[in-house]
Amino acid sequence: MINYSVDLNNIVKYFGRRLIFNGINFNFSSQNIYGISGPNGSGKSTLVKIIACLISSTRGKVIHKSDGNIIDPDALHNYLGFVSPYLFLYDEFTAEENLNYFSSIRGLKFDREYSNFILDELNLFERRDDLVRGYSSGMKQRLKFAFALIHKPRLLIFDEPTTNLDNEGKEKVYQLIKNEAKKNLVIIASNENSDLGLCSQVIDLGKYKKTV
Amino acid sequence: MKSYSLFKKDWQSELRTRYAVNALAMFILVTISVVMFSIGSEKITEYLTGGLLWVVIFFSAMSGLSRAFVSEEERGTTMTLQLIAAPSTIYSGKLIFNLVLVFLMNFVITFLFSILFPSFIIRNIGLFAIAFVLGNTGIAISSTIIAAIISKASSKGTLYPVLSFPILLPLILTLLELTKFSMDGNSIAGSLVEIAVLICYDVIMISASYLLFDFIWKE
Numbered sequence: 001m002i003n004y005s006v007d008l009n010n011i012v013k014y015f016g017r018r019l020i021f022n023g024i025n026f027n028f029s030s031q032n033i034y035g036i037s038g039p040n041g042s043g044k045s046t047l048v049k050i051i052a053c054l055i056s057s058t059r060g061k062v063i064h065k066s067d068g069n070i071i072d073p074d075a076l077h078n079y080l081g082f083v084s085p086y087l088f089l090y091d092e093f094t095a096e097e098n099l100n101y102f103s104s105i106r107g108l109k110f111d112r113e114y115s116n117f118i119l120d121e122l123n124l125f126e127r128r129d130d131l132v133r134g135y136s137s138g139m140k141q142r143l144k145f146a147f148a149l150i151h152k153p154r155l156l157i158f159d160e161p162t163t164n165l166d167n168e169g170k171e172k173v174y175q176l177i178k179n180e181a182k183k184n185l186v187i188i189a190s191n192e193n194s195d196l197g198l199c200s201q202v203i204d205l206g207k208y209k210k211t212v
Numbered sequence: 213m214k215s216y217s218l219f220k221k222d223w224q225s226e227l228r229t230r231y232a233v234n235a236l237a238m239f240i241l242v243t244i245s246v247v248m249f250s251i252g253s254e255k256i257t258e259y260l261t262g263g264l265l266w267v268v269i270f271f272s273a274m275s276g277l278s279r280a281f282v283s284e285e286e287r288g289t290t291m292t293l294q295l296i297a298a299p300s301t302i303y304s305g306k307l308i309f310n311l312v313l314v315f316l317m318n319f320v321i322t323f324l325f326s327i328l329f330p331s332f333i334i335r336n337i338g339l340f341a342i343a344f345v346l347g348n349t350g351i352a353i354s355s356t357i358i359a360a361i362i363s364k365a366s367s368k369g370t371l372y373p374v375l376s377f378p379i380l381l382p383l384i385l386t387l388l389e390l391t392k393f394s395m396d397g398n399s400i401a402g403s404l405v406e407i408a409v410l411i412c413y414d415v416i417m418i419s420a421s422y423l424l425f426d427f428i429w430k431e
Contacts, residue, residue, distance in 0.1 A: 074298045086291065105221065107217075
């Protein structure tokens with residue numbers, strides 16, 4: 001079992017002069033589900049983007065470690081699976097083509113068997129050869145989970161994971177999150193009580209609004 | 213290999229959406245038609261056709277090559293790319309795509325020029341081929357990095373030619389000179405300085421692009 005951890009060291013983020021959060025220190029480690037909560041505009045998405053090294057913090061450091069070895073931010077995409085409402089897949093390709101291209105661009109051989117397994121788990125197997133353009137918003141959201149899982153990442157970040165999902169979809173996603181947390185690190189940013197109910201610890205961003 | 217996979221994805225996407233190819237094809241047709249109408253029955257000099265060739269190539273490049281990054285930004289898939297590949301892979305993949313597009317586009321433009329303008333006569337094809345290959349490579353390298361810069365801006369359409377002009381000017385001027393030499397039938401040995409300038413331009417631009425792309429790509 002690979003031990004994956006993320007250290008947040010005194011993370012501060014400003015947009016212009018507006019403070020988003022200040023002084024976040026936290027350690028995430030694998031086989032756990034962590035939550036990030038806070039009211040709208042509190043910086044949940046900003047924090048998960050900083051953790052995923054998609055944007056930089058104003059001050060502070062994010063350190064990713066796999067079995068104690070620090071991961072270079074340029075190689076983080078090999079370890080990271082990410083789902084969010086502001087993530088878009090390629091509409092002009094089918095679900096399977098999307099997953100195939102994502103694997104090959106990552107330098108991995110496309111594992112059709114695993115792809116079929118994930119798509120089946122997400123109730124998308126029957127529609128795997130349809131263009132994503134024709135998918136409903138809920139189906140697109142489920143496909144994002146396949147995108148996040150296809151390369152078997154060690155860190156999974158889910159920003160508003162149940163957006164656009166019906167009850168059955170939510171249950172599927174919750175089951176998938178629980179399964180992944182048995183071996184990997186899962187971070188969920190959400191305000192939904194049912195999402196946060198899965199988490200062992202929750203960071204409330206409302207507590208990090210004060211300037212020092 | 214990863215860059216090639218990204219190129220394959222872009223190429224397949226282009227074949228399905230015709231995002232850049234249609235714009236390029238229409239631009240080439242319209243520009244050459246306008247040039248032909250404006251010339252009418254006048255007889256123009258060889259040098260002028262050589263100059264017009266690179267004018268058409270420059271503006272065609274401006275109309276189509278920004279699409280490599282702009283289409284990702286408009287579809288919201290920039291983050292998807294950030295999540296699947298390192299910046300160097302993304303730049304290389306987009307560069308391969310633009311190289312293919314530039315070579316295809318410029319083959320068509322040069323072919324049309326050679327059949328539509330009787331005074332477009334190249335006497336040293338070898339020299340013209342060297343200028344063509346090095347010039348197209350330079351245009352593709354510069355256009356790719358400029359496309360990455362402008363993709364996050366709000367007024368993309370205006371910014372792209374404005375930024376490209378000073379960066380591509382030394383390249384276009386050298387290409388004009390070499391085209392003139394190849395029309396005169398000068399030897400390759402007599403044009404080594406201009407060829408060296410093109411090689412230096414390509415090397416400098418590709419080195420600068422790889423160094424800068426990390427900063428451009430990440431917010």
